[in-house]
Amino acid sequence: MGPPVRRLLPYMSRHRRRLSLGLGCVVMMSSVSLMSPWVLKYAIDDLTVGVTRAKLGLYASLLLGIAVVGGGFRFLMRRLIVGVSREIEYDVRNDFYAHLERLSVRYYQSERTGDIMSRATNDLNAVRMMTGPAIMYSVNTVLTFCVAILLMLSIDVRLTAIALLPLPFVSLLVKVFGSAIHRRFEAIQAQLSHMSAVVQEALAGVRVVRAYRQEAPELARFRDANREYLERNRGLIQLQGLFFPSLALFLGFGGLLVLWLGSREVVLGRISVGEFVAFNAYLVMLSWPMIAFGWVTNMLQRGMASWKRMLQVFDAVPDITDAPATPAEIEARGQGKMRGGIELRGLTFAYGDGEPVLRDLSLRVEAGQTLALVGGTGSGKSTLLGLIPRLFDPPPATVFVDGVDVRDIPLDRLRGAIGYVPQEPFLFSTTLRDNVAFGLAEGTASGALADTVEAAAGVACLDGDIAEFSRGYDTLVGERGITLSGGQKQRAALVRALTVDPRILILDDALSAVDTYTEERILAGLREVRRQRTSIIVAHRMSTVRDADIIAVLDQGRLVERGSHDELIALDGVYAELCRKQLLEDELAAS
16 A cells, blocks of 8 residues: 555544444445345246246335335445545645645745645545545445355356456456556646636736736636646546446447357256346446446546645645744743844845845844834845744744744744734735734634724724725725725734734835825824834835834845934935935925
């Protein structure tokens, strides 16, 4: 048994009781169904001697009883085994999503969302079919095949041998076609992932598509992907279309031989008419397992191909995890309230094997101070901000919070103490209330929640906008906040960060889409907020950063200047030049 199958067994073992009961119902259903031809054999032989009402009633009752009991067990087996497959699907989906939640930002930068979604839906459905219907029909097929062969042998050994002549050819067909089906289904699933990614990207970027009048090229791109998906499916359909008729051809050839030679046996008196009828009934029953074996093989190949694709995601190792520790160390790490002091010690950071984005940075920010990061595009500001909450992992002993290496602080505690507003705020397709309260723990009292959110909305100057919405905080913002303006989305993200009452507030150019007047009001509100926590601000407007306790100027990943606004102006270096350029830009815009 291969490793992929072994990794699926724990999911099945959780439901082994119901699975065992379901398999027991399969055995009972198959056993009862196999009794029908045997009853028919006695009925025909008995009725050739003499037909009476009592005999007809007896055999009719037996056949009806067999049908009713077999139908009952058939219902139970489907209810139990298919139900278990749904439970397994539920467990795998939960684990799959939980694993996706543990993977770092870097993983999602290299994988397409549509491909991941395809594995979580289409591939998982194929796995469900493998763990439910495929198992059910496999047991039914094997049991029916074995018992029917034994009963046929008890009637006539020579006829049974003739009936089994096509079996080697059937086995060869299953082997050859099974491998081909597996390869083609893998190619189909890969193309489906690609097509899902094309759709996801086009819908996520619908504004850009329309703004640049690219509807026709996007339709053509989807049409090409869809055409390739269709062609690959046609290839699989052609294979399956050849597979099942080939099975039926060989089985029909065996049935023809049995009919020809068996009728001679009846004429010669070697077997009775009832035995011949029963033999043919078992032969018909045997044809279903042969065909079902091909169908089950198809499901198993599809399911295994899909499970391997899902395992590729399961095998992606989260590169940002809590440091290994004893229970006592973990408990000690979680004690005490964070103050928010931040220190960088010789920080050099690169993405993967690329060139360093940050080079030898050393900086200290005391708890309660405000640090402003200034620099040109690509100077490493956003990268530095991402290292503090460990969205990317810094090298050991380079980034510290309250004197502790961030790599040694439990992620839940570290990120729970940080309010982060990224450069491009993300809002979920739900109400405004749910978005701004996203970081709060479940079960927060509604009164306290309302007070906290309203206070944060006042600081972010979002309260006026909310008052104008017809449904207030219950307004649906649409996917990615599409119903809000850029400034409203940024302010909603700021409210979300302030609502969790963080010890460290990180604003990555969080007011770039806000007009100057509103920005001044927000900054005035933030002054009081910043006194109670450590703040790190990235901004391109000097008015945003001039009141910071420390202004750090980055250039090509290096710290070239640091100090207060007045100190850096007096230094007449990079910061002073940036201030002069912005002043000139403001004057030109005003004129």
